[in-house]
Amino acid sequence: MTERSVVLDTTIRLVFDGALVLSVYLLFAGHNQPGGGFVGGLVAAAAFGLVFLAGGAEEVSNRVRVQPWFLLAAGLGLAVAAAIWPLVTADAPLDQSAVEATLPLLGKVKATSATVFDTGVYLIVVGLVLTALATLGDEVEDEVEVADTVAGEAGPPPADGPGRR
C-alpha cells in the first residue's frame, strides 16, 4: 500500500465537507444564479477525486456507501421521470412548472420542477466520475503496486557475493 500523503489528508479534512455542501448549493441555486446540475456534480466529483488521490478506490467506496452504477441509474431514472411526469398532468413532456410557498422563517420560497431534472443530471455526473475512478483507478493501482513491488524485489543490487544463489 502506498504511503498516505499528510498534505492530502489534511486538505481533505478541511475541504471535503465544504465541497459537498458547495456542490449541493450549486445544484439548488442553479436556476437563478450561476450553477446547475452539471457544475454541482463536477464539484462533488472533484471532491471524491481528491479522496481517491489520498486513499485510493477503497477510501472512496468507504465514503460513498452506494455503488457508482446505482447513482448513474438513479440519476437517469430521475431525469426521465421528470421529463415524462408532465404527460400525466396533460402537458407536453419536459414542461417545467413552478411552485411557490410562504414558509415560516424562510419567507417566500419558490421552487421549480426543473430542480428534479437537475438532480438527475447531478447524480449522473457524480456516478460517471466515480465509475471512472473505481474502474480505471483500480487497475492503475494494481499496476503501480506491482511496479513498486517488483522494483523493491530488484531493489539494491545484491552486494553479498555469489554465495547467495
Added chain:
Amino acid sequence: MILLLVAAHGVLALVAGLGGRILGRRAWAVIAVAPALTLAWLAAHAGRLADGEVVTASVAWVPELRLGLDLRLDGFAALMILLVSGIGLLVFAYGARYFGDDVGAARTAALLSAFAGAMLGLVLSDGFLTVFVFWELTSVTSYLLIGGRHQDEEARSAAQHALLVTGLGGLVLLAGLVLLGQETGTSRISELAGASPTGGVVAVAGVLVLVGAFTKSAQYPFHAWLPGAMVAPTPVSAYLHSAAMVKAGIYLIARLAPVLAPVGPWRPIVVVVGLLTMIAGGLRALRPFDLKQLLAFGTISQLGFLTVLLGIGQPEATAAGCTLLLAHGLFKATLFMAVGIVDHETGTRDLRGIPHLGDGWTATKVVAVISAASMAAVPPLAGFLAKESAFAAFVDGSSADRVVLAGLVAGSVLTVAYTLRLVVALVAPERIAGPQQRSVAERAPSWSFVAPAALLAAATVVLGLVPGLWSGTVDAAANSLDPSAHAHLALWHGLNLALGLSGLTLAGGALLFWQRQAVARFQERRRLPVTGAGVYEATLRAVLEIAGRVTSVVQSGSLPVYTAVILTTAVLAPTVALFGGRWWPGWPDPVGNTLHLPIAVLLVGGAVAATVATRRFAAALLLGVVGYAMALLFVVQGAPDLALTQFAVETLSVVVFLLVLRVLPDRFERRAPALRTVPRALVALGVGVFVSLFAMVAAGWRTAAPVSQEMIARALPDGDGRNVVNVILVDIRGLDTLGEVTVLLTAGLGIAALARAGRGRPGTEAARAADEGGAS
C-alpha cells in the same frame, strides 16, 4: 371493424404463444377464431361488395406527408380474404391434427396466426405505407415459421435465405412505392388510377415494384428460396407457400397492373419473367423424388402463370387471373396437405420410399387425385375453368398475344406432366422409381386428418360443376381491379380454339410423362451450370468476403491513421461546400477586450508547448493549462456557468489523465521519423486553419435574428429562472440534456467495460506471478 379483425389475429397469436403450455392443442382452436370472424364479417358484407361498394378504414399518422394506415375492402380483397382466411381456417384445423401434442406446436400456431393477420392486413391495404408494413410483417413471420425447428442447420439457412431475398425485395419495393407516391402525388393504390401516371420516373418505380413482387412470389431469378423453404412443416407450407405468402407479390402486381402496365417496360418484363418462370419451374418439377420439392417447383410454375395473367393488364387476362388465383389456392393447399398426411403417417415423402398405401388411404388418394386433376385442368373441375378462361383471353389477340399463348400452352403441358408424376407417385410409385420391395403402410390417417383437404377437394369439384356459385365473386374481383374486366365462368363455351388447346395440353402432358425417361436424359444432358440456389450462395459468399476485405483495410488498428482519416474528412467535406459561392464575410474586429491578449498568449503558448514537450506529465499538465485559459476566456466574456464548468471539467480531466499516465514511461518514446511527422503536422495545421476560417465565416454571415434573444426574453416569465443558461439546459432544450446525460451513462458503461476487459492482460499476470514466486 377491419382494424379490429387484423388486430385480433395478432392478439390471439400472443395468447396462443404465451399460453402455449396451458392451452396445448386448444391453441389451434383459439387462433381459429380470428379467420372465422373474418369470414363471417365478409359474408355480412357480401351483398354490398357485389354491388360494387367498398369498405374503408383509415388511421392518420402524419397527415402532412399523407402517411397513415389505410385499409380498403373491395371485390379483389374479398377474393383474397377467401384464400387467406378460408384456407387459413382449414390449415389450422389440419395443423391441430398434424402436430398433435408436440411441444413446439403452440409456437407454430401463434406464428401462423400472426402471419394470417399480416396477410389479411396486406390484402386489405390501400395506402403505400400500409402495404409495405404488412409486406415486411409477412416476411418476418414467414422467416420465423420456416426456421421453426431452429436446431436444424438446414432450417436456419433456408429461413435466412427466404428472409434475405424477400427482405431485399421489400427494400426495392419501398423505393418503388416512394417514387410512385412522389411522382403521382398520391399515397393510395385506389387513387392511382385517377392520377394517370406516365413518364420515366413512374416506369422506373414500376420496375422496382416488380422486382420486389418477384422476390416475394418466387419468380426467376429469385425463386431459389421456395424449394429451400420446404423444410418447414407441411401445414406451414400449405398455408404460406401455396395460398398466402407467395400470393402477396401476385396481389400487388394485380393491383398495380391495370394502371402501370402501359407505362414503360412493365408489360414486357412481366410477360418474359412470368413465362420463363412457368416453363423453367415446370421443367424442374419433372425431376425431384421428394414430393414436396415437386410441389414447390410446381408452385413456382403456377406463380409464373399468375404473374403473366394478372400482370399484363388486359381485362380478360385479369379476369382469368382472378379465377386461377382462387382455383390454385384450392388445389395447391389440398395437395400440400395430402403430401403432408403421407409424410406424417409413413415418415417419408420421397417417392422411392413410400410404402404401399392400402385400404385406409382411399380418401387421401381420392382427394389428392381430384386436386391434381384440377391442377392439370381436367374438366369439369375449377382448375379447368381457370385455364380455359386464360387461354381464351389470349386466343383472339395481337401477335404478341399469340406468343404469350404459346408460352402458356407450353407451361401447361409441363404442368400436366408433373401432375401425372405426382399422381402416379402416390398411387403406383414403382412406375417411376422402378420395381422394388414395398412395405405396406402400417397406419392410415384418421378422417379428421383428411377432412380439411377433403373439404377443399369437394369445393374444387363443386365450383367446377356449378360455375354460377363463384362467377359473381370473381367478376366483382376482376371488376375492382380493372373496371372493364368481367368474368363469365362457364363449363362449356362451345367448340373453340381454347378448348382445343386444353385438349392439346392434356395430350402433350401425358406424352411427356409417358416418355419420362427420355425427357430425364435430355434434361440431364442439358443441365445448366448455374442454379438459383447456387447464385444465392455465391452472392452471399462474395458479400461476406468483400466485407472482410474492406474491414481489414479500413480498420487497420492504427490510431494515428484513424485520427488522420477522421480529421481530414471533417476538414475536406465542409471546405468543399464552403467554396460554393461568396464565402468570405470580411475580417472580424481584431481584439474586443485587452484581457483577451494575455489569455490568447497563455492558450497558444500552452498548446504549442504541449506538442513539443518531451515528458508525458508535462504534456498533460500543459493541456490542462490550455483548458484553464479557455475558462479564463469565459470569465472575461461574462459567462460564469461556462467558466465554472470548464474549470471543474479541466481539473477532473487532468487528474484522470495523470492517473492513467502513471503507468506509462516518463518520457515519450523515440520521435517518429520525419516521414510520419510531416503528414501529421499538415493535417493538424489544416484542421487549425479550417476551424478558424469556419468560425469567422459562420459568425460573419448571420442574417436572421439570433434565437438567444427570444430565450433571454422568456427565461424569467416562462421558465421561472434568472439563469438563462440553466433554463436553456433544463427547460427549453431539456430534451438535448436528456440525450446528453444518457450519453454520459453510456460512457460510464464503456469505461467500466474497457477497464474490466483490460484487466486480464499478460503484463499484469506475469508480474503478479513473478511477485508471488519471488515472495515464497
